[in-house]
Amino acid sequence: xxxxxxxxxTSLFAAFVVLCSxxxxxxxxxxxxxxxxxxxxxxxxxxxxxxxxxxxxAKSAEGLAExxxxxxxLAASGDADVLxxxxxxxxxxxxxxxxxxxxxxxxxxxxxxxxxAPMPSPSPAGGGSSFVKDVAPMLVAKCGKCHVDGxxxxxxxxxxxxxxxxxxxxxxxxxxxxxxxxxxEVIESGDMPRGGSLTPQEFTSLKxxxxxxxxxxxxxPQDNLNMFATxxxxxxxxxxxxxxxxxxxxxxxxxxxxxxxxxxxxxxxxNVRNARGNLNMTSFQRMLRGGDSGVxxxxxxxxxxxxxxxxxxxxxxxxxxxGRPALSDAVIAKFEKWIAEGATFDGPNPNMDIDQVAALDKxxxxxxxxxxxxxxxxxxxxxxLGMANAKADQFETKNFFVVGNVGPATxxxxxxxxEELTPKxxxxxxxxxxxxxxxxxxSLFLFKQRYDYSEFGQMVExxxxxxxxxxxxxxxxIDAYGAIIPPNDASYTLDGLIAQQIAGTYMASxxxxxxxxxxxxxxxxxSRLAAKDPRVAAWKSGLGPALAKMxxxxxxxxxxxxxxxxxxxxxxxxxxxxxxSKRFNAIIDGLRAGEDxxxxxxNSYGASPEKVAEIWARTAGRxx
Numbered sequence: 001x002x003x004x005x006x007x008x009x010t011s012l013f014a015a016f017v018v019l020c021s022x023x024x025x026x027x028x029x030x031x032x033x034x035x036x037x038x039x040x041x042x043x044x045x046x047x048x049x050x051x052x053x054x055x056x057x058a059k060s061a062e063g064l065a066e067x068x069x070x071x072x073x074l075a076a077s078g079d080a081d082v083l084x085x086x087x088x089x090x091x092x093x094x095x096x097x098x099x100x101x102x103x104x105x106x107x108x109x110x111x112x113x114x115x116x117a118p119m120p121s122p123s124p125a126g127g128g129s130s131f132v133k134d135v136a137p138m139l140v141a142k143c144g145k146c147h148v149d150g151x152x153x154x155x156x157x158x159x160x161x162x163x164x165x166x167x168x169x170x171x172x173x174x175x176x177x178x179x180x181x182x183x184x185e186v187i188e189s190g191d192m193p194r195g196g197s198l199t200p201q202e203f204t205s206l207k208x209x210x211x212x213x214x215x216x217x218x219x220x221p222q223d224n225l226n227m228f229a230t231x232x233x234x235x236x237x238x239x240x241x242x243x244x245x246x247x248x249x250x251x252x253x254x255x256x257x258x259x260x261x262x263x264x265x266x267x268x269x270x271n272v273r274n275a276r277g278n279l280n281m282t283s284f285q286r287m288l289r290g291g292d293s294g295v296x297x298x299x300x301x302x303x304x305x306x307x308x309x310x311x312x313x314x315x316x317x318x319x320x321x322x323g324r325p326a327l328s329d330a331v332i333a334k335f336e337k338w339i340a341e342g343a344t345f346d347g348p349n350p351n352m353d354i355d356q357v358a359a360l361d362k363x364x365x366x367x368x369x370x371x372x373x374x375x376x377x378x379x380x381x382x383x384x385l386g387m388a389n390a391k392a393d394q395f396e397t398k399n400f401f402v403v404g405n406v407g408p409a410t411x412x413x414x415x416x417x418x419e420e421l422t423p424k425x426x427x428x429x430x431x432x433x434x435x436x437x438x439x440x441x442x443s444l445f446l447f448k449q450r451y452d453y454s455e456f457g458q459m460v461e462x463x464x465x466x467x468x469x470x471x472x473x474x475x476x477x478i479d480a481y482g483a484i485i486p487p488n489d490a491s492y493t494l495d496g497l498i499a500q501q502i503a504g505t506y507m508a509s510x511x512x513x514x515x516x517x518x519x520x521x522x523x524x525x526x527s528r529l530a531a532k533d534p535r536v537a538a539w540k541s542g543l544g545p546a547l548a549k550m551x552x553x554x555x556x557x558x559x560x561x562x563x564x565x566x567x568x569x570x571x572x573x574x575x576x577x578x579x580x581s582k583r584f585n586a587i588i589d590g591l592r593a594g595e596d597x598x599x600x601x602x603n604s605y606g607a608s609p610e611k612v613a614e615i616w617a618r619t620a621g622r623x624x
Contacts, residue, residue: 032180034082036072039170041070061105064096068108081280129209131160136228138202139163142193148225149503160221164258173230178210181334216520218340219300241288244301245346251283251338254347257364258358260331264321276322284350284357297399299343302336313337356478363440363478371440376401378479379443387455399437404446414446414486418498425502438509442502443481455487473501473522475508494528510591514609515598516557519567520574527571542568544622546550553617554610573616577605 048063071093076081112588139148146152155167159352166172170184184207186192198206200324209215218228224241240454251257268276279291287296297305313319338344345358350388363371381402383392395402396409399422402415414523420435431437447453457465465472469486470492482501487494504522507513527536546556546565555561556569578584590600598608605612 006274006421022254033475034077034079035180036176037070037074038082038086039533041067041074042170045093045096050097057105059095061107064093065107067093068396103120109404112457129205131209131214131216132228133213134205136218136225137208138198138206138616140225140228140501144226146193158224159223160216160218160223163219171312173210173214175214176211178207179259181210184210200315204400221270223299225388241299242285242350243342243344245344247346249338249341249346251334251341251342253338253343253345254357254361256334257338257353258347258361260335262358264324264327268322277513283344284347287354297339297343300340302339305339308332308339316431341526357480360476366440368436368439368441375440375479375481376442379403379445379481382456382460382479382481387452392487396601400442402444402446404444405448405452406446410486411446414444414484414494414498417494418444421495421499421501421529424529425506427504428525428528429506430585431506436508440478440480442505445481447482447483447485450485453483456483466563471497471501473504473508473518475505475512475518477509477512480505490533490534491549492535493530493533494525496533496535499529500526510588511594511597513591513597514557516566517571517574520570523567523571524575524578527575539568539571543572547617547620550617553613557609557613572620573613575613576616576619 005415019577026354030373040597043613044063045068048060049068071086071090075090108305130183143157143566147155147157153167155172164171164173170182174181178184183192187198187203187206201391207479220243224243228472245253252599265281270424276294277291277294280289280292281296290296293306296307302308310320311316311327313326318539321327348360363374363482366374380392380403383390387405390405392405393402393408393411395415396418397415400418402411404411423433425435427430444457445496447456453470454465461474471482473482474480480503484501485499487497487573500522503525504518507518507521508515516571523539526533529540530536539618542565545568546561546568549561549565550569551560555567556573561569586604587600590603591597601612
């Protein structure tokens with residue numbers, strides 16, 4: 001069990017992690033001397049927190065003590081711009097100060113920081129140059145390869161917000177102060193841009209924009225600068241970029257647009273080699289590349305977007321979809337509204353196949369009965385894929401759809417056993433008794449022999465299943481299943497095998513935490529409900545060899561161990577976590593409410609899983 005002392009130390013580490021990324025938060029016109037001192041204080045504070053993270057507390061405190069006078073001097077200036085620049089540094093100063101005091105180190109009292117008057121809200125550029133028309137196209141043309149499309153030197157300016165945030169070493173643009181702005185300095189020195197230079201007109205335009213307040217005159221500061229790129233003149237070249245949905249849109253890509261694309265466009269636009277017009281719409285990211293006619297849409301410009309023109313049959317081109325009935329006015333209106341609202345993406349990953357994006361959204365919003373019917377259909381499809389259409393028997397229960405080639409009697413036995421174990425697994429994780437354990441039911445695949453199980457892994461999951469496994473679970477919102485080889489000897493038990501699959505699938509269904517967490521819980525459930533299962537003893541005895549294979553204690557969290565070794569380590573780690581039921585249950589309750597796993601873990605145990613794993617590994621190593 002993790003002791004209170006170790007928990008306190010991990011809490012300190014969690015706070016330290018927050019301090020590791022520090023950039024000088026300079027905002028407005030500040031003298032060169034003040035700007036230089038702010039940067040120096042930021043760097044020194046970063047060094048002090050780094051020393052704390054390496055347990056060099058005395059040196060960390062020494063560095064922090066030296067900063068007191070410098071910080072007080074800056075704060076004493078009373079300058080509003082300086083005070084605004086100091087606000088974030090002050091917060092980080094307070095945290096580091098508190099951490100060191102908790103280590104028993106005495107430090108001078110912190111200087112107070114009077115709040116600065118708020119900066120006036122920027123208004124559309126009325127003077128100087130336009131960011132959208134003048135500055136952004138120049139940045140894309142001269143700096144885009146390294147700093148818009150990439151992050152050379154740890155500096156990315158993919159959008160206005162990122163540009164103004166600056167790099168790890170500090171901000172690069174100080175509004176109203178072009179002479180003191182780092183971006184102007186490196187251009188004047190000839191150091192940037194690499195492989196080219198700005199024309200005198202471009203450089204003047206940049207400095208004028210900064211001098212006028214470096215204001216943004218576009219729709220959204222998050223818009224990618226490529227949207228404003230120019231093609232050798234002043235006319236923007238239409239481009240499309242991934243913009244995350246805000247949640248305020250009335251039309252959803254996943255719910256409204258992806259299903260329409262999947263149903264109507266994939267006959268012509270999914271083959272990578274032969275997509276009509278070279279427009280591949282397999283994924284959102286591929287669709288953004290466009291085809292022979294250009295990008296399919298321009299954010300906030302539905303009338304100028306090719307996809308709207310093609311769907312309406314405008315511009316003398318054939319109406320799309322080709323050879324199919326035209327989309328209804330209502331569906332086209334949704335496309336128009338989606339583009340007008342920014343053509344945002346609300347799926348899990350823009351590289352995910354669009355039909356999967358649509359299926360995930362449908363599953364997430366389906367009723368228990370609807371999702372259950374869809375999963376039954378998918379289970380039979382996967383069986384035929386993995387078993388080359390071999391005949392399968394079927395058996396249904398309240399919570400399970402069982403399919404396999406082991407005979408009807410065995411299917412019924414396993415279905416009933418799964419129902420018997422479900423109310424025993426549920427209380428371990430505080431599952432609600434008034435609703436199904438797993439929304440949409442769970443499929444159970446039963447295979448007569450190891451070869452069938454392996455083929456299923458190869459054909460359906462596209463992977464080699466570990467030789468130690470006799471069953472495993474899988475969850476993806478769309479699907480939820482366990483794959484099992486029924487025991488024919490005493491090498492493992494029926495109860496342990498089924499409990500493991502139920503618990504793992506249930507845990508994964510709670511906002512999909514990391515697999516190590518779900519599998520660790522699955523094996524704990526199996527060990528409690530089938531303590532005499534020979535596999536439980538093997539998991540315990542296998543911890544030593546698994547630890548010996550680790551370069552770092554967190555290797556089992558990051559997939560750097562063989563699967564079975566990772567699962568054995570996860571079993572031991574989660575067993576330790578569950579000993580503090582209050583902390584563990586807080587994670588489960590948070591997951592059930594849709595909260596982020598990593599934040600929940602840090603809040604419960606005081607540090608990241610990686611840091612707590614270091615403590616676990618030392619304890620596990622001593623206890624062997």
